[in-house]
Amino acid sequence: MMTHTASTQSATPDAGKALNPEVPGFEHRDVKQNKVRRTGAPGEKPNLLGGLGGWLWLAIIILPIYYIVITSFRTSEDLRSSNQLLPTTNPTLAPFIKVIQNDFLHYFTNSLIVTLSTVAVVLAVSVMAAYYIARSTTLGGRRLFQIILLGIAIPVQATIIPVYYLIQQLGLYDTLWALILPQIAFAIPLSVLIIVNFVRDIPAELFESMKVDGAGEWKILTALVLPMAKPALMTVGIYQALQVWNGFLFPLVLTQSSDVRVLPLSLWEYSGQFGIDVPATLAAVVLSALPLLVVYMLARRHIVAGLTAGFGK
């Protein structure tokens, strides 16, 4: 699956490159540089200090993750009696069962609904806006792009109070809509930026020839832009899904009841509810991260590319 993802991803920019050698996609460049460097410096003496630092940072990264995984298999009595950095001698699934019995799947479903609908709308409206901006020759188009780019710099935290007011006035407080609508808005700037860069790489001749054949805007969008921008849409989609899935501030401020609780907020509530049963809280943490771990294993390249795409160049 991993090799499949990697090959489809590099295949499309390759096709674009054949048509327009000036502007290869960023993923393609990454892969190519990588190859050059791997054959690059033979016989270089090993960098001991660098290696040591690398392993040290790995330890710092892994220790907390290792700790929550082994702790989530303990009983809460076990937590206080034995050494917590060693795996327990009598593992139990009780913490996980407790989490599942406390509506975990309900919160999981809420997160899924919010994430999927947010990402679907973000992709649809961003690709439309990106098509308009990339093909626009007017001043208005350029101004619009500048304003949207400015949006990347708007800190969510600083606007949360008016967003709260707005959601209240719209009668959407404590609904899933309250989470979906603002998160769409804040995802748009970066998504448009990444997709615009991709759409600009589509050769102008392709647009011209479609127009000559009498294709309208919608036809061009669905038959040319969408297929060509697929790698960018993948990247944007996975990145924004990660952001929304893990988002905490909007749910914290804009929802209240357990009916519409999403996973990050549920972790927060669990830790209060479970109190000293720390293994159960950490089991919830582990369960909440599992879906993303699976996605990461399946589509690592897209996630990594997505994270750096907006800022890498």
Next chain:
Amino acid sequence: MALPAVLFFGIFALIPLFGVVVISFMEWNVLGSPSWVGLSNWQAVLFDRPFTWTALGLTITFVIGSYLFQAPVALLLGVFMAGQQRYRALLAVLYFLPLLFSSVAVGLTFQSLFSPNYGLSAALPFDWLPNDWLSNSDLVMWVMIFVVGWCFVPFHGLLYQAGVRQIPQSMYEAATIDGAGRVRQFFSITIPQLRYTIITSSTLMLVGSLTYFDLIFVLTGGQPANAVRILPLDMYVTGFSSYNLGYASVIAVILVAIGLTLSLLLNIISGSSKMESDKAGA
């Protein structure tokens, strides 16, 4: 074509940005509707509330501390991950893991790890190791800087990795022939070549740690001790725990102002170097 995006962005992002300025001139305690009070919120937050200035000081410590921790580690990590050995690629896969956790997940993890009763301090047999990581007011700020760094260093590491891979290998080959060692190459080739990445990453780090508070909120259980009540957290607590949304909006406007000034400054600094690197075809 662009209309749906403009509508969403305008209503839920752009209008709130102006809205926060408007609300900063209003009295609003969540239940009633906001009413106009002119400059009195500003007067109160800036001059009659000494804690605002304490919080600003804490914010500066937090932002600078976070930067001094994250920037060097992320840079070295990026260089390390861009190396050609196979094991480095494997480590890079693992370095990414913190990015998969929500801030609540990370917060709860470290809350447990730094607990006085179990976790690290109970597991390690060192007497000198403190066990009041999160309640000791001299220590808690540094713990926050570390945990926030744990979350964000991987992302910046990725930026630097991508940056290092753009540096032509031939530059290093030439330097090796000239007899320049690894350290010399790092300072004379890698750092200057990464100018643009350094500016981008620095802007994101500084502005990010200026406004980010989710993790500190979780780690302090939503009841932050004053030792880590940085401005964005102060804003949240003032607004949504004390229900004084007018005061909170003043703090939010201050944050936006500092954030914009900071990005603009960094933009000006980067202006010249960006053009040079464009010319070099990087």
